Amino acid sequence: MFGKVKRLLIGRPMKSAELEGEKLSKLKALAILSSDALSSVAYGTEQILLVLVAAGFMALWYSLPIAVAVLALLAILITSYRQTIFAYPSGGGAYIVAKDNLGKAPSLLAGGSLLVDYILTVAVSASAGTDAITSAFPSLHEYRVTIALIMIVFLTILNLRGVTESASILAVPIYLFVVAIFALIICGIIKYFTVGAPVAHAEFGSAVSNVSLFLLLKAFCSGCSALTGVEAVSNAIPNFRDPAPKNAAKTLMMMGLILxxxxxxxxxxAYWFGIAPEAKSTVVSQIAEATFGRGAIYFIIQGVTAVILFLAANTAYSAFPLLAFMLAKDKFMPHMFMVRGDRLGFSNGILFLSVLSAVLVMAFHGDTESLIPLYAVGVFIPFTLSQAGMMVRWIRLKPSGWLVKLFINTVGMLVTLSITLIFIFTKFHQVWMAFIFLPFVVYLFYKIRSHYDNTADQLRIDLAKDKPITKGNTVIIPISGITRVVLNTVSYAKTLSNNVVAVYIGFDDESIAKMEQKWAEWDPGIRLIVLKSRYRSIMRPLYKFIQTVEWKMAAEDHVTILIPQFITKHWWENVLHNQTSIMMRAFFIRNKEVIVTTVPFHLDK
Incomplete structure (x- = not known):
C-alpha cells in the first residue's frame, strides 16, 4: 500500500545513469535557484518601511537612499559570488570557501548558518506567501499556519519527484511573477506621471526630527532581507549543465539584474504612492490596488505574488540537500544525507528540511516579521565568511589580476560584516536565539565527526595481522511454548551448532511442570532449561542466564540468541500480539558479547 502511494506521489525510480538528465539549463536554474531572491521583492521594501514608519509618515522618504545602498550591496555580492563560482566550480559556496581558506571552525559556522538559513527560507516563504493570500482574502487570516503547512507538504512532494521535474513546473509561475511585477511597475509609473498619486507622499529631503542614525541603520539592515538567496547559485553549481561554472555565472548575473x-x-x-505598511495588506498589495483598483488584475498580481512567495522556498530545497551532502561527505552530518532517493535527489535532506521548517512555522504562528531578522543573520554570516575566505585565497595564490579581485572581496567583506554587526546591535532582541543555536549546531557537527572518527578507529583492521578467529557457537532459543515458530527456529539452530539449548521462563510451578512434560513428549533433540520468574519478568532472568553462559563460554564459543518471531500477513494484525520478540531484540542487542538474530515464521492467513 505504502509503495503504491509513494509511486503515485513521487513517480517511478530512476536509474543512476539518468543523473546527467537531471542537470538544469540556465532558464530552469534561474527559476529554481533565484526564486528566493526574486520573491524578496515582495517584502524587502516593506521591511524598510516598517522601521521608518516608527518615526512618522514624513520619514518614509528615507526609503529611497536606503534602497540605493541596498542596490550597491547587491552589486558587490553579485560580483564577488561570480568570482567564487569560477574559483570553486564544485559548488558549496561559503562552506567550501571557508573550509579551504579559513579552517574547520569558520567553515562549520558558515555551513551551519546556511543550513539554518535554508530552513528559515522555507518557513519565511511559506509565511510570506500566506500573508499575500490573506491580504486578498482577510477572512483566511486565522488559517495562515494551516495554509503554510499545506504548501510545505506540496513543495516536499514536488522536490521528491526530482530537480528537473520540479524546475519545469515551477518555472511558469516564477516567470509569471517577474512579468506581473514589471507590468505593475510600468503601469504604476505611467499612472503616477499621467494621473498622479492617490495620496500625497512625504517630501524628499524633508527634515524629520526623530530620525536617528540607529533607526536608519536598522531600516537598511531590514531592507537587506531583499538580498537573501543571492548565494544559492554558487552553492548549487553541480546542478547546472556543462559548462557548469559559465552557466552558473550567467544565471547569477541575470538574477542580479532582475532583482x-x-x-x-x-x-x-511605494514612495510616490505614499504607501505605509499595514497589518493586513502588504506593500505590493497596496501598490497594485492603487494602480489597478481591486479588480481582476489586482487579484492576478496577488495570486502570482503568493505563489512566488511559496515557491521561494524551492531555492532552499535545491541548496539545502546539496550542502548537507557536502557536510555529510566530510563526516559532519549523518551519512544518510549522502544517499540519493528514487528520483536521484537527496531525499533525506528534503524531508529533514520540510520537517524543521514546518516546526518553525508552527512555533512562530506564521508571523513573517518575527522570522525575517533571524533569517537575515543566517544569510550575512556566510556572506562575510565567504568574502573573507576569498580574500585569503587571493593573497595566498596571487593569480593574474588578483589585486582587483582582492579589492572586490575586501569591500564585500567589510560591508557584510558591518551589516551583520548592525543587525546584531539593532535587532538583538529578535536574533539572540542565533547566538545559542549556531554554536549548538557547530558543536553538533564536531560531535558527529568525533563519532565517525571513533567508529573508523574501532572498525579499522591491519590486513597483515588481523585474521578471523575460529570459535564454536552456543545457541540459546528463548521460547514461550511449543509452536511451529519454535519448530522453525530449532530446525535452523541445528544447522548452526551442536550446542543448542531452549530456555523457558515460567511464572508458576504448574506452567513449568506442564512445559517440561510437553517438551519431553516432543523431544526435539535439544536440551530445555527452565527458569522461574517470581516477578513475572522475562527479560531479567533470561539476561542473568545469558550472562552466566557468556562468562563460561566467552573464551571458546560465540553466544548466539535465536529469537523466534512470527510475521502476520497484514501489518495491522501486529497490534494484536505482545511482540515480545521485538522487545528481546532491543534489550539484548546492546550486549557486546552476544549475537542476536531473529528467525521469522510467516503466517499465510
Whole structure:
C-alpha cells in the first residue's frame, strides 16, 4: 500500500545513469535557484518601511537612499559570488570557501548558518506567501499556519519527484511573477506621471526630527532581507549543465539584474504612492490596488505574488540537500544525507528540511516579521565568511589580476560584516536565539565527526595481522511454548551448532511442570532449561542466564540468541500480539558479547 502511494506521489525510480538528465539549463536554474531572491521583492521594501514608519509618515522618504545602498550591496555580492563560482566550480559556496581558506571552525559556522538559513527560507516563504493570500482574502487570516503547512507538504512532494521535474513546473509561475511585477511597475509609473498619486507622499529631503542614525541603520539592515538567496547559485553549481561554472555565472548575473530592477521599481512606487505598511495588506498589495483598483488584475498580481512567495522556498530545497551532502561527505552530518532517493535527489535532506521548517512555522504562528531578522543573520554570516575566505585565497595564490579581485572581496567583506554587526546591535532582541543555536549546531557537527572518527578507529583492521578467529557457537532459543515458530527456529539452530539449548521462563510451578512434560513428549533433540520468574519478568532472568553462559563460554564459543518471531500477513494484525520478540531484540542487542538474530515464521492467513 505504502509503495503504491509513494509511486503515485513521487513517480517511478530512476536509474543512476539518468543523473546527467537531471542537470538544469540556465532558464530552469534561474527559476529554481533565484526564486528566493526574486520573491524578496515582495517584502524587502516593506521591511524598510516598517522601521521608518516608527518615526512618522514624513520619514518614509528615507526609503529611497536606503534602497540605493541596498542596490550597491547587491552589486558587490553579485560580483564577488561570480568570482567564487569560477574559483570553486564544485559548488558549496561559503562552506567550501571557508573550509579551504579559513579552517574547520569558520567553515562549520558558515555551513551551519546556511543550513539554518535554508530552513528559515522555507518557513519565511511559506509565511510570506500566506500573508499575500490573506491580504486578498482577510477572512483566511486565522488559517495562515494551516495554509503554510499545506504548501510545505506540496513543495516536499514536488522536490521528491526530482530537480528537473520540479524546475519545469515551477518555472511558469516564477516567470509569471517577474512579468506581473514589471507590468505593475510600468503601469504604476505611467499612472503616477499621467494621473498622479492617490495620496500625497512625504517630501524628499524633508527634515524629520526623530530620525536617528540607529533607526536608519536598522531600516537598511531590514531592507537587506531583499538580498537573501543571492548565494544559492554558487552553492548549487553541480546542478547546472556543462559548462557548469559559465552557466552558473550567467544565471547569477541575470538574477542580479532582475532583482535590482524589481526592487528599485517597487520602492519608487511605494514612495510616490505614499504607501505605509499595514497589518493586513502588504506593500505590493497596496501598490497594485492603487494602480489597478481591486479588480481582476489586482487579484492576478496577488495570486502570482503568493505563489512566488511559496515557491521561494524551492531555492532552499535545491541548496539545502546539496550542502548537507557536502557536510555529510566530510563526516559532519549523518551519512544518510549522502544517499540519493528514487528520483536521484537527496531525499533525506528534503524531508529533514520540510520537517524543521514546518516546526518553525508552527512555533512562530506564521508571523513573517518575527522570522525575517533571524533569517537575515543566517544569510550575512556566510556572506562575510565567504568574502573573507576569498580574500585569503587571493593573497595566498596571487593569480593574474588578483589585486582587483582582492579589492572586490575586501569591500564585500567589510560591508557584510558591518551589516551583520548592525543587525546584531539593532535587532538583538529578535536574533539572540542565533547566538545559542549556531554554536549548538557547530558543536553538533564536531560531535558527529568525533563519532565517525571513533567508529573508523574501532572498525579499522591491519590486513597483515588481523585474521578471523575460529570459535564454536552456543545457541540459546528463548521460547514461550511449543509452536511451529519454535519448530522453525530449532530446525535452523541445528544447522548452526551442536550446542543448542531452549530456555523457558515460567511464572508458576504448574506452567513449568506442564512445559517440561510437553517438551519431553516432543523431544526435539535439544536440551530445555527452565527458569522461574517470581516477578513475572522475562527479560531479567533470561539476561542473568545469558550472562552466566557468556562468562563460561566467552573464551571458546560465540553466544548466539535465536529469537523466534512470527510475521502476520497484514501489518495491522501486529497490534494484536505482545511482540515480545521485538522487545528481546532491543534489550539484548546492546550486549557486546552476544549475537542476536531473529528467525521469522510467516503466517499465510
Amino acid at each position: 535590482g530592477s524589481m526592487f528599485t521599481g517597487i520602492t519608487l512606487l
